Amino acid sequence: MPVVGFGGFFFRAQDPEGLKAWYGEVLGVGGGFGKDESGQSSPWFWHPEPGGVVFExxxxxxxxxxxxxxxxxxxRVRDLDSLLEQLNxxxxxxxxxxxWDTPETGRFARIHDPEGNPIELWEPPAQ
Incomplete structure (x- = not known):
């Protein structure tokens, strides 16, 4: 199989720079967050923690x-309750x-970014 992973998500925005800043400040998502295998970060890449991705x-x-x-x-999030407090x-x-919450699938919450795009926050069940 030639595809080995999820490479990015690209979408239209009324204010791309503002939305990029919001995702970084509020959720820690986007370029510069996380580190690669050698411990380096990059302004272009987000290095999320390893884990499954649902494509559905x-x-x-x-x-x-x-x-x-x-x-x-x-x-995917850790400590959903703490994140919800911060968002609130x-x-x-x-x-x-x-x-939405089950022992098999975990816990969920929904928010929207400043342009109204839906975001589901998922805390998988404890392993």
């Missing part, structure tokens, strides 16, 4: 996220639902 097309009629959006980002302190609206 949804039906066009799904109600799992807003019908006017064609995608939803999902980020910034005034970011958070949605949680008991039915």
């Amino acid at each position: 097309p949804f039906k066009a009629t799904t109600d799992y996220f807003a019908p006017d959006k064609s995608y939803m980002l999902n980020f 302190a910034r005034g970011i609206e958070i949605v949680t639902k008991d039915e």
Whole structure:
């Protein structure tokens, strides 16, 4: 199989630099975050912790996220409760639902970036 991993996510934004800064400041996502195998960081690359990535097309009629959006980002997190406290302190609206959380899949919360793009925060179950 020639594909060996997820290489990037590119999307349109009204304010690309502002949105890039928001993702970095609020979620620690984007170039310059994390370090590669040799301990180096780069302004272009984000080096997330190793782990599985779900790649799953949804039906066009799904109600799992807003019908006017064609995608939803999902980020793996540690200590979801602490992150939600930080997001709440910034005034970011958070949605949680008991039915989203299971011992098999973990815990979930939803937020939106400043341009309304949906973001799912996922704390996988403890190993």
